[in-house]
Amino acid sequence: MNIQLEKYKGQSTRFTCPKCGRKHSFTRYIDTETNIYIDEKVGICNRAIKCGYHYTPKQFFENNPSYNQNSFTPSNTNKEREKELIPIKQIDKNYLLQTLSKPSNFLTFLLNNFPKNDVERVMLDYFIGGAKDNRVVFWQIDSMLRIRTGKIMQYNPTTCRRVKSESDSITQHLNNSTFKPLTWVHSELKKQNLLPNDWQLTQCLFGEHLLIKYPEKPIMLVESEKTAIIMSLYQPPFNWMATGGLNNLTENKIYPIRKQQITAFPDLKCFELWKSKAEGINLKTGSKIELSNILEGRATKEDRELGLDIADFFLRVSG
Ligand SMILES: [Zn+2]
Incomplete structure:
Protein backbone atom coordinates (compact mmCIF):
# COMPACT_ATOMS: atom_id res chain seq x y z
CA MET A 1 0.00 0.00 0.00
CA ASN A 2 1.39 3.35 -1.04
CA ILE A 3 -1.09 6.14 -0.56
CA GLN A 4 -0.35 9.55 -2.01
CA LEU A 5 -2.02 12.51 -3.66
CA GLU A 6 -2.75 11.64 -7.28
CA LYS A 7 -0.24 13.10 -9.74
CA TYR A 8 -1.69 15.53 -12.26
CA LYS A 9 -2.42 13.75 -15.56
CA GLY A 10 -4.90 16.15 -17.09
CA GLN A 11 -8.30 17.47 -16.06
CA SER A 12 -9.76 13.99 -15.48
CA THR A 13 -7.49 13.59 -12.46
CA ARG A 14 -8.94 16.65 -10.73
CA PHE A 15 -12.38 16.43 -9.13
CA THR A 16 -15.16 18.58 -7.70
CA CYS A 17 -14.34 19.74 -4.17
CA PRO A 18 -16.82 18.29 -1.63
CA LYS A 19 -16.66 21.50 0.40
CA CYS A 20 -16.67 24.48 -1.97
CA GLY A 21 -18.08 22.66 -5.00
CA ARG A 22 -15.46 24.01 -7.42
CA LYS A 23 -14.97 21.67 -10.38
CA HIS A 24 -11.53 20.28 -11.32
CA SER A 25 -9.94 21.67 -8.17
CA PHE A 26 -9.88 18.63 -5.90
CA THR A 27 -6.91 16.23 -5.73
CA ARG A 28 -7.78 12.79 -4.36
CA TYR A 29 -5.59 10.32 -2.51
CA ILE A 30 -4.86 7.08 -4.34
CA ASP A 31 -3.09 3.84 -3.54
CA THR A 32 -0.50 3.79 -6.31
CA GLU A 33 0.11 0.05 -5.90
CA THR A 34 -3.48 -0.92 -6.71
CA ASN A 35 -4.60 2.29 -8.43
CA ILE A 36 -7.60 2.39 -6.08
CA TYR A 37 -8.77 5.75 -4.80
CA ILE A 38 -9.46 6.25 -1.12
CA ASP A 39 -13.02 7.48 -0.43
CA GLU A 40 -14.28 10.27 -2.69
CA LYS A 41 -14.24 12.78 0.17
CA VAL A 42 -10.58 12.15 0.93
CA GLY A 43 -8.29 14.69 -0.69
CA ILE A 44 -7.24 18.29 -0.77
CA CYS A 45 -8.78 21.35 -2.38
CA ASN A 46 -6.40 23.34 -4.56
CA ARG A 47 -7.95 26.56 -3.28
CA ALA A 48 -5.96 26.49 -0.07
CA ILE A 49 -6.95 29.96 1.11
CA LYS A 50 -10.51 30.36 -0.16
CA CYS A 51 -11.61 26.82 0.74
CA GLY A 52 -8.92 25.03 2.74
CA TYR A 53 -10.57 21.58 2.68
CA HIS A 54 -8.12 18.78 3.44
CA TYR A 55 -9.34 15.38 4.59
CA THR A 56 -6.40 13.02 4.98
CA PRO A 57 -6.41 9.22 4.59
CA LYS A 58 -5.24 9.00 8.19
CA GLN A 59 -8.29 10.94 9.44
CA PHE A 60 -10.55 8.90 7.18
CA PHE A 61 -9.25 5.53 8.35
CA GLU A 62 -9.44 6.60 11.96
CA ASN A 63 -13.05 7.68 11.48
CA ASN A 64 -13.98 4.59 9.45
CA PRO A 65 -12.20 1.58 10.93
CA SER A 66 -14.42 -0.90 9.08
CA TYR A 67 -13.54 0.61 5.72
CA ASN A 68 -9.90 0.45 6.59
CA GLN A 69 -10.27 -3.16 7.64
CA ASN A 70 -12.18 -4.36 4.59
CA SER A 71 -10.26 -2.61 1.94
CA PHE A 72 -6.72 -1.96 2.87
CA THR A 73 -5.32 -3.92 5.79
CA PRO A 74 -5.12 -7.60 6.69
CA SER A 75 -7.84 -8.67 9.07
CA ASN A 76 -7.21 -9.09 12.75
CA THR A 77 -9.47 -10.72 15.27
CA ASN A 78 -9.74 -7.89 17.74
CA LYS A 79 -13.27 -8.05 19.16
CA GLU A 80 -13.84 -4.34 18.89
CA ARG A 81 -13.00 -4.43 15.19
CA GLU A 82 -15.38 -7.32 14.56
CA LYS A 83 -18.17 -5.26 16.04
CA GLU A 84 -17.42 -2.56 13.49
CA LEU A 85 -17.76 -5.02 10.64
CA ILE A 86 -21.45 -5.79 11.15
CA PRO A 87 -22.97 -4.41 7.96
CA ILE A 88 -24.81 -1.18 8.60
CA LYS A 89 -28.33 -1.03 7.21
CA GLN A 90 -29.32 2.17 5.45
CA ILE A 91 -32.35 3.99 4.10
CA ASP A 92 -32.60 4.82 0.40
CA GLN A 192 -45.55 -0.42 4.69
CA ASN A 193 -43.29 -3.40 3.87
CA LEU A 194 -40.80 -1.08 2.20
CA LEU A 195 -37.84 -2.47 4.17
CA PRO A 196 -36.77 -6.12 4.43
CA ASN A 197 -37.79 -7.95 7.59
CA ASP A 198 -34.21 -8.39 8.75
CA TRP A 199 -33.47 -4.66 8.45
CA GLN A 200 -32.00 -3.52 11.75
CA LEU A 201 -31.42 -0.01 12.99
CA THR A 202 -27.97 1.17 14.01
CA GLN A 203 -28.16 4.75 15.16
CA CYS A 204 -25.45 7.37 14.78
CA LEU A 205 -25.06 10.89 16.12
CA PHE A 206 -27.36 13.44 14.53
CA GLY A 207 -24.97 15.56 12.43
CA GLU A 208 -22.16 12.98 12.21
CA HIS A 209 -21.98 13.60 8.44
CA LEU A 210 -20.79 17.18 9.10
CA LEU A 211 -17.42 15.64 9.89
CA ILE A 212 -17.00 15.17 6.13
CA LYS A 213 -18.41 18.53 5.14
CA TYR A 214 -16.47 20.58 7.69
CA PRO A 215 -13.57 18.38 8.87
CA GLU A 216 -11.78 21.32 10.46
CA LYS A 217 -14.60 22.41 12.80
CA PRO A 218 -14.43 21.32 16.48
CA ILE A 219 -17.41 19.23 17.58
CA MET A 220 -19.99 20.47 20.08
CA LEU A 221 -22.22 17.74 21.47
CA VAL A 222 -25.74 18.31 22.81
CA GLU A 223 -28.70 16.11 23.64
CA SER A 224 -31.45 17.16 21.23
CA GLU A 225 -31.49 17.61 17.45
CA LYS A 226 -33.36 20.89 17.86
CA THR A 227 -30.61 22.25 20.10
CA ALA A 228 -27.88 21.22 17.65
CA ILE A 229 -29.61 23.06 14.80
CA ILE A 230 -30.38 26.20 16.81
CA MET A 231 -26.83 26.34 18.17
CA SER A 232 -25.48 25.95 14.65
CA LEU A 233 -27.43 29.12 13.80
CA TYR A 234 -25.87 31.02 16.72
CA GLN A 235 -22.40 29.46 16.55
CA PRO A 236 -21.56 28.32 13.00
CA PRO A 237 -17.80 27.78 13.51
CA PHE A 238 -18.56 24.45 15.21
CA ASN A 239 -20.01 21.12 14.11
CA TRP A 240 -23.04 20.79 16.40
CA MET A 241 -24.08 17.16 16.83
CA ALA A 242 -26.79 15.57 18.99
CA THR A 243 -27.01 12.25 20.76
CA GLY A 244 -30.79 12.26 20.31
CA GLY A 245 -31.49 11.53 23.96
CA LEU A 246 -30.18 11.65 27.45
CA ASN A 247 -29.13 8.00 27.47
CA ASN A 248 -27.77 8.00 23.94
CA LEU A 249 -24.31 9.24 24.81
CA THR A 250 -22.68 5.90 24.04
CA GLU A 251 -19.37 4.42 23.00
CA ASN A 252 -20.73 3.36 19.59
CA LYS A 253 -21.99 6.82 18.78
CA ILE A 254 -18.73 8.50 19.78
CA TYR A 255 -16.45 5.97 18.07
CA PRO A 256 -16.51 7.59 14.59
CA ILE A 257 -15.63 11.02 16.02
CA ARG A 258 -13.33 9.88 18.80
CA LYS A 259 -10.22 11.51 17.31
CA GLN A 260 -11.87 14.93 17.09
CA GLN A 261 -11.97 17.74 19.58
CA ILE A 262 -15.30 17.25 21.38
CA THR A 263 -17.04 19.47 23.93
CA ALA A 264 -20.30 18.23 25.45
CA PHE A 265 -23.08 20.51 26.74
CA PRO A 266 -25.35 18.40 28.92
CA ASP A 267 -28.88 19.67 29.68
CA LEU A 268 -29.17 21.12 33.16
CA LYS A 269 -30.57 18.01 34.80
CA CYS A 270 -27.96 15.71 33.35
CA PHE A 271 -24.51 17.08 34.09
CA GLU A 272 -23.45 14.31 36.46
CA LEU A 273 -24.86 11.55 34.28
CA TRP A 274 -23.07 12.80 31.17
CA LYS A 275 -19.90 13.38 33.13
CA SER A 276 -19.69 9.75 34.20
CA LYS A 277 -20.69 8.51 30.73
CA ALA A 278 -18.09 10.72 29.03
CA GLU A 279 -15.36 9.50 31.38
CA GLY A 280 -16.22 5.87 30.57
CA ILE A 281 -16.27 6.52 26.84
CA ASN A 282 -12.96 8.42 26.99
CA LEU A 283 -11.35 5.42 28.68
CA LYS A 284 -12.73 2.90 26.21
CA THR A 285 -12.33 4.73 22.90
CA GLY A 286 -9.43 7.09 23.60
CA SER A 287 -11.70 10.08 22.95
CA LYS A 288 -11.15 13.28 24.89
CA ILE A 289 -14.68 14.54 25.46
CA GLU A 290 -14.66 17.62 27.65
CA LEU A 291 -17.74 18.75 29.52
CA SER A 292 -18.75 22.38 29.50
CA ASN A 293 -20.14 23.63 32.80
CA ILE A 294 -21.13 27.01 31.34
CA LEU A 295 -24.81 26.36 32.10
CA GLU A 296 -24.15 25.11 35.60
CA GLY A 297 -22.66 28.49 36.47
CA ARG A 298 -25.58 30.54 35.13
CA ALA A 299 -28.67 28.54 35.94
CA THR A 300 -31.29 29.54 38.50
CA LYS A 301 -33.19 27.00 40.56
CA GLU A 302 -36.14 27.25 38.12
CA ASP A 303 -33.85 26.69 35.13
CA ARG A 304 -32.60 23.52 36.76
CA GLU A 305 -36.06 22.22 37.48
CA LEU A 306 -36.99 22.83 33.84
CA GLY A 307 -33.81 21.04 32.71
CA LEU A 308 -33.00 23.83 30.24
CA ASP A 309 -30.30 23.39 27.62
CA ILE A 310 -27.81 25.70 25.95
CA ALA A 311 -30.20 26.68 23.13
CA ASP A 312 -32.79 27.81 25.68
CA PHE A 313 -30.22 30.24 27.09
CA PHE A 314 -29.28 31.60 23.68
CA LEU A 315 -32.94 31.99 22.67
CA ARG A 316 -33.69 33.78 25.94
CA VAL A 317 -30.86 36.30 25.53
CA SER A 318 -31.67 37.05 21.89
CA GLY A 319 -35.46 36.87 22.23
ZN1 LIG B 1 -12.67 23.49 -2.09
Whole structure:
Protein backbone atom coordinates (compact mmCIF):
# COMPACT_ATOMS: atom_id res chain seq x y z
CA MET A 1 0.00 0.00 0.00
CA ASN A 2 1.39 3.35 -1.04
CA ILE A 3 -1.09 6.14 -0.56
CA GLN A 4 -0.35 9.55 -2.01
CA LEU A 5 -2.02 12.51 -3.66
CA GLU A 6 -2.75 11.64 -7.28
CA LYS A 7 -0.24 13.10 -9.74
CA TYR A 8 -1.69 15.53 -12.26
CA LYS A 9 -2.42 13.75 -15.56
CA GLY A 10 -4.90 16.15 -17.09
CA GLN A 11 -8.30 17.47 -16.06
CA SER A 12 -9.76 13.99 -15.48
CA THR A 13 -7.49 13.59 -12.46
CA ARG A 14 -8.94 16.65 -10.73
CA PHE A 15 -12.38 16.43 -9.13
CA THR A 16 -15.16 18.58 -7.70
CA CYS A 17 -14.34 19.74 -4.17
CA PRO A 18 -16.82 18.29 -1.63
CA LYS A 19 -16.66 21.50 0.40
CA CYS A 20 -16.67 24.48 -1.97
CA GLY A 21 -18.08 22.66 -5.00
CA ARG A 22 -15.46 24.01 -7.42
CA LYS A 23 -14.97 21.67 -10.38
CA HIS A 24 -11.53 20.28 -11.32
CA SER A 25 -9.94 21.67 -8.17
CA PHE A 26 -9.88 18.63 -5.90
CA THR A 27 -6.91 16.23 -5.73
CA ARG A 28 -7.78 12.79 -4.36
CA TYR A 29 -5.59 10.32 -2.51
CA ILE A 30 -4.86 7.08 -4.34
CA ASP A 31 -3.09 3.84 -3.54
CA THR A 32 -0.50 3.79 -6.31
CA GLU A 33 0.11 0.05 -5.90
CA THR A 34 -3.48 -0.92 -6.71
CA ASN A 35 -4.60 2.29 -8.43
CA ILE A 36 -7.60 2.39 -6.08
CA TYR A 37 -8.77 5.75 -4.80
CA ILE A 38 -9.46 6.25 -1.12
CA ASP A 39 -13.02 7.48 -0.43
CA GLU A 40 -14.28 10.27 -2.69
CA LYS A 41 -14.24 12.78 0.17
CA VAL A 42 -10.58 12.15 0.93
CA GLY A 43 -8.29 14.69 -0.69
CA ILE A 44 -7.24 18.29 -0.77
CA CYS A 45 -8.78 21.35 -2.38
CA ASN A 46 -6.40 23.34 -4.56
CA ARG A 47 -7.95 26.56 -3.28
CA ALA A 48 -5.96 26.49 -0.07
CA ILE A 49 -6.95 29.96 1.11
CA LYS A 50 -10.51 30.36 -0.16
CA CYS A 51 -11.61 26.82 0.74
CA GLY A 52 -8.92 25.03 2.74
CA TYR A 53 -10.57 21.58 2.68
CA HIS A 54 -8.12 18.78 3.44
CA TYR A 55 -9.34 15.38 4.59
CA THR A 56 -6.40 13.02 4.98
CA PRO A 57 -6.41 9.22 4.59
CA LYS A 58 -5.24 9.00 8.19
CA GLN A 59 -8.29 10.94 9.44
CA PHE A 60 -10.55 8.90 7.18
CA PHE A 61 -9.25 5.53 8.35
CA GLU A 62 -9.44 6.60 11.96
CA ASN A 63 -13.05 7.68 11.48
CA ASN A 64 -13.98 4.59 9.45
CA PRO A 65 -12.20 1.58 10.93
CA SER A 66 -14.42 -0.90 9.08
CA TYR A 67 -13.54 0.61 5.72
CA ASN A 68 -9.90 0.45 6.59
CA GLN A 69 -10.27 -3.16 7.64
CA ASN A 70 -12.18 -4.36 4.59
CA SER A 71 -10.26 -2.61 1.94
CA PHE A 72 -6.72 -1.96 2.87
CA THR A 73 -5.32 -3.92 5.79
CA PRO A 74 -5.12 -7.60 6.69
CA SER A 75 -7.84 -8.67 9.07
CA ASN A 76 -7.21 -9.09 12.75
CA THR A 77 -9.47 -10.72 15.27
CA ASN A 78 -9.74 -7.89 17.74
CA LYS A 79 -13.27 -8.05 19.16
CA GLU A 80 -13.84 -4.34 18.89
CA ARG A 81 -13.00 -4.43 15.19
CA GLU A 82 -15.38 -7.32 14.56
CA LYS A 83 -18.17 -5.26 16.04
CA GLU A 84 -17.42 -2.56 13.49
CA LEU A 85 -17.76 -5.02 10.64
CA ILE A 86 -21.45 -5.79 11.15
CA PRO A 87 -22.97 -4.41 7.96
CA ILE A 88 -24.81 -1.18 8.60
CA LYS A 89 -28.33 -1.03 7.21
CA GLN A 90 -29.32 2.17 5.45
CA ILE A 91 -32.35 3.99 4.10
CA ASP A 92 -32.60 4.82 0.40
CA LYS A 93 -31.77 8.47 -0.24
CA ASN A 94 -34.96 9.00 -2.26
CA TYR A 95 -36.95 8.87 0.98
CA LEU A 96 -34.78 11.69 2.35
CA LEU A 97 -35.08 13.73 -0.84
CA GLN A 98 -38.89 13.48 -0.71
CA THR A 99 -38.93 15.20 2.69
CA LEU A 100 -36.64 18.12 1.88
CA SER A 101 -39.14 20.43 0.22
CA LYS A 102 -41.86 19.81 2.80
CA PRO A 103 -42.84 22.38 5.44
CA SER A 104 -42.69 21.77 9.19
CA ASN A 105 -43.60 23.73 12.31
CA PHE A 106 -39.97 23.50 13.37
CA LEU A 107 -38.83 25.19 10.17
CA THR A 108 -41.54 27.85 10.57
CA PHE A 109 -40.11 28.65 13.99
CA LEU A 110 -36.60 28.98 12.56
CA LEU A 111 -37.75 31.21 9.70
CA ASN A 112 -39.64 33.47 12.13
CA ASN A 113 -36.66 33.88 14.44
CA PHE A 114 -33.47 33.76 12.35
CA PRO A 115 -32.23 35.37 9.11
CA LYS A 116 -33.40 33.46 6.02
CA ASN A 117 -29.87 32.88 4.70
CA ASP A 118 -28.79 31.29 7.96
CA VAL A 119 -31.85 29.03 8.05
CA GLU A 120 -31.16 27.96 4.49
CA ARG A 121 -27.62 27.03 5.47
CA VAL A 122 -28.74 24.77 8.34
CA MET A 123 -31.49 23.26 6.16
CA LEU A 124 -28.80 22.14 3.74
CA ASP A 125 -26.29 21.14 6.40
CA TYR A 126 -28.72 18.99 8.38
CA PHE A 127 -31.12 17.95 5.57
CA ILE A 128 -34.09 19.18 7.63
CA GLY A 129 -37.17 17.43 6.27
CA GLY A 130 -40.93 17.67 6.69
CA ALA A 131 -43.59 14.99 7.15
CA LYS A 132 -47.37 14.76 7.45
CA ASP A 133 -49.11 17.35 9.69
CA ASN A 134 -46.09 19.67 9.57
CA ARG A 135 -43.92 17.37 11.61
CA VAL A 136 -40.15 17.66 11.22
CA VAL A 137 -37.77 14.87 10.16
CA PHE A 138 -34.31 14.86 11.72
CA TRP A 139 -32.22 12.53 9.53
CA GLN A 140 -29.36 10.54 11.02
CA ILE A 141 -26.57 10.39 8.42
CA ASP A 142 -23.14 9.04 9.26
CA SER A 143 -19.70 10.20 8.13
CA MET A 144 -19.77 7.74 5.22
CA LEU A 145 -23.02 9.42 4.16
CA ARG A 146 -25.12 6.38 4.97
CA ILE A 147 -28.67 7.31 5.96
CA ARG A 148 -29.43 5.36 9.14
CA THR A 149 -32.98 6.59 9.85
CA GLY A 150 -34.98 9.76 10.49
CA LYS A 151 -36.69 10.85 13.68
CA ILE A 152 -40.13 12.38 13.11
CA MET A 153 -41.40 14.80 15.76
CA GLN A 154 -43.91 17.58 16.23
CA TYR A 155 -43.08 21.08 17.50
CA ASN A 156 -45.14 24.12 18.35
CA PRO A 157 -44.28 26.72 15.66
CA THR A 158 -44.40 29.64 18.13
CA THR A 159 -42.55 28.28 21.14
CA CYS A 160 -40.52 25.51 19.47
CA ARG A 161 -41.51 23.21 22.33
CA ARG A 162 -42.15 19.55 21.62
CA VAL A 163 -45.80 18.60 21.14
CA LYS A 164 -46.05 15.49 23.24
CA SER A 165 -49.77 14.86 23.47
CA GLU A 166 -52.81 15.35 21.33
CA SER A 167 -54.12 18.13 23.53
CA ASP A 168 -50.89 20.13 23.00
CA SER A 169 -51.33 19.92 19.30
CA ILE A 170 -52.47 23.00 17.43
CA THR A 171 -53.47 20.75 14.57
CA GLN A 172 -55.38 18.30 16.72
CA HIS A 173 -58.37 18.36 14.40
CA LEU A 174 -56.08 16.80 11.80
CA ASN A 175 -54.97 14.07 14.12
CA ASN A 176 -56.95 11.04 15.05
CA SER A 177 -56.37 8.79 18.02
CA THR A 178 -53.17 7.48 16.45
CA PHE A 179 -51.26 10.65 17.32
CA LYS A 180 -47.70 9.72 18.24
CA PRO A 181 -45.30 12.24 19.71
CA LEU A 182 -42.34 10.51 18.09
CA THR A 183 -41.92 8.03 15.30
CA TRP A 184 -39.10 6.84 13.04
CA VAL A 185 -38.70 6.68 9.29
CA HIS A 186 -37.52 3.05 9.39
CA SER A 187 -40.56 1.97 11.46
CA GLU A 188 -42.94 3.72 9.07
CA LEU A 189 -41.24 2.06 6.09
CA LYS A 190 -41.35 -1.35 7.79
CA LYS A 191 -45.07 -0.94 8.42
CA GLN A 192 -45.55 -0.42 4.69
CA ASN A 193 -43.29 -3.40 3.87
CA LEU A 194 -40.80 -1.08 2.20
CA LEU A 195 -37.84 -2.47 4.17
CA PRO A 196 -36.77 -6.12 4.43
CA ASN A 197 -37.79 -7.95 7.59
CA ASP A 198 -34.21 -8.39 8.75
CA TRP A 199 -33.47 -4.66 8.45
CA GLN A 200 -32.00 -3.52 11.75
CA LEU A 201 -31.42 -0.01 12.99
CA THR A 202 -27.97 1.17 14.01
CA GLN A 203 -28.16 4.75 15.16
CA CYS A 204 -25.45 7.37 14.78
CA LEU A 205 -25.06 10.89 16.12
CA PHE A 206 -27.36 13.44 14.53
CA GLY A 207 -24.97 15.56 12.43
CA GLU A 208 -22.16 12.98 12.21
CA HIS A 209 -21.98 13.60 8.44
CA LEU A 210 -20.79 17.18 9.10
CA LEU A 211 -17.42 15.64 9.89
CA ILE A 212 -17.00 15.17 6.13
CA LYS A 213 -18.41 18.53 5.14
CA TYR A 214 -16.47 20.58 7.69
CA PRO A 215 -13.57 18.38 8.87
CA GLU A 216 -11.78 21.32 10.46
CA LYS A 217 -14.60 22.41 12.80
CA PRO A 218 -14.43 21.32 16.48
CA ILE A 219 -17.41 19.23 17.58
CA MET A 220 -19.99 20.47 20.08
CA LEU A 221 -22.22 17.74 21.47
CA VAL A 222 -25.74 18.31 22.81
CA GLU A 223 -28.70 16.11 23.64
CA SER A 224 -31.45 17.16 21.23
CA GLU A 225 -31.49 17.61 17.45
CA LYS A 226 -33.36 20.89 17.86
CA THR A 227 -30.61 22.25 20.10
CA ALA A 228 -27.88 21.22 17.65
CA ILE A 229 -29.61 23.06 14.80
CA ILE A 230 -30.38 26.20 16.81
CA MET A 231 -26.83 26.34 18.17
CA SER A 232 -25.48 25.95 14.65
CA LEU A 233 -27.43 29.12 13.80
CA TYR A 234 -25.87 31.02 16.72
CA GLN A 235 -22.40 29.46 16.55
CA PRO A 236 -21.56 28.32 13.00
CA PRO A 237 -17.80 27.78 13.51
CA PHE A 238 -18.56 24.45 15.21
CA ASN A 239 -20.01 21.12 14.11
CA TRP A 240 -23.04 20.79 16.40
CA MET A 241 -24.08 17.16 16.83
CA ALA A 242 -26.79 15.57 18.99
CA THR A 243 -27.01 12.25 20.76
CA GLY A 244 -30.79 12.26 20.31
CA GLY A 245 -31.49 11.53 23.96
CA LEU A 246 -30.18 11.65 27.45
CA ASN A 247 -29.13 8.00 27.47
CA ASN A 248 -27.77 8.00 23.94
CA LEU A 249 -24.31 9.24 24.81
CA THR A 250 -22.68 5.90 24.04
CA GLU A 251 -19.37 4.42 23.00
CA ASN A 252 -20.73 3.36 19.59
CA LYS A 253 -21.99 6.82 18.78
CA ILE A 254 -18.73 8.50 19.78
CA TYR A 255 -16.45 5.97 18.07
CA PRO A 256 -16.51 7.59 14.59
CA ILE A 257 -15.63 11.02 16.02
CA ARG A 258 -13.33 9.88 18.80
CA LYS A 259 -10.22 11.51 17.31
CA GLN A 260 -11.87 14.93 17.09
CA GLN A 261 -11.97 17.74 19.58
CA ILE A 262 -15.30 17.25 21.38
CA THR A 263 -17.04 19.47 23.93
CA ALA A 264 -20.30 18.23 25.45
CA PHE A 265 -23.08 20.51 26.74
CA PRO A 266 -25.35 18.40 28.92
CA ASP A 267 -28.88 19.67 29.68
CA LEU A 268 -29.17 21.12 33.16
CA LYS A 269 -30.57 18.01 34.80
CA CYS A 270 -27.96 15.71 33.35
CA PHE A 271 -24.51 17.08 34.09
CA GLU A 272 -23.45 14.31 36.46
CA LEU A 273 -24.86 11.55 34.28
CA TRP A 274 -23.07 12.80 31.17
CA LYS A 275 -19.90 13.38 33.13
CA SER A 276 -19.69 9.75 34.20
CA LYS A 277 -20.69 8.51 30.73
CA ALA A 278 -18.09 10.72 29.03
CA GLU A 279 -15.36 9.50 31.38
CA GLY A 280 -16.22 5.87 30.57
CA ILE A 281 -16.27 6.52 26.84
CA ASN A 282 -12.96 8.42 26.99
CA LEU A 283 -11.35 5.42 28.68
CA LYS A 284 -12.73 2.90 26.21
CA THR A 285 -12.33 4.73 22.90
CA GLY A 286 -9.43 7.09 23.60
CA SER A 287 -11.70 10.08 22.95
CA LYS A 288 -11.15 13.28 24.89
CA ILE A 289 -14.68 14.54 25.46
CA GLU A 290 -14.66 17.62 27.65
CA LEU A 291 -17.74 18.75 29.52
CA SER A 292 -18.75 22.38 29.50
CA ASN A 293 -20.14 23.63 32.80
CA ILE A 294 -21.13 27.01 31.34
CA LEU A 295 -24.81 26.36 32.10
CA GLU A 296 -24.15 25.11 35.60
CA GLY A 297 -22.66 28.49 36.47
CA ARG A 298 -25.58 30.54 35.13
CA ALA A 299 -28.67 28.54 35.94
CA THR A 300 -31.29 29.54 38.50
CA LYS A 301 -33.19 27.00 40.56
CA GLU A 302 -36.14 27.25 38.12
CA ASP A 303 -33.85 26.69 35.13
CA ARG A 304 -32.60 23.52 36.76
CA GLU A 305 -36.06 22.22 37.48
CA LEU A 306 -36.99 22.83 33.84
CA GLY A 307 -33.81 21.04 32.71
CA LEU A 308 -33.00 23.83 30.24
CA ASP A 309 -30.30 23.39 27.62
CA ILE A 310 -27.81 25.70 25.95
CA ALA A 311 -30.20 26.68 23.13
CA ASP A 312 -32.79 27.81 25.68
CA PHE A 313 -30.22 30.24 27.09
CA PHE A 314 -29.28 31.60 23.68
CA LEU A 315 -32.94 31.99 22.67
CA ARG A 316 -33.69 33.78 25.94
CA VAL A 317 -30.86 36.30 25.53
CA SER A 318 -31.67 37.05 21.89
CA GLY A 319 -35.46 36.87 22.23
ZN1 LIG B 1 -12.67 23.49 -2.09
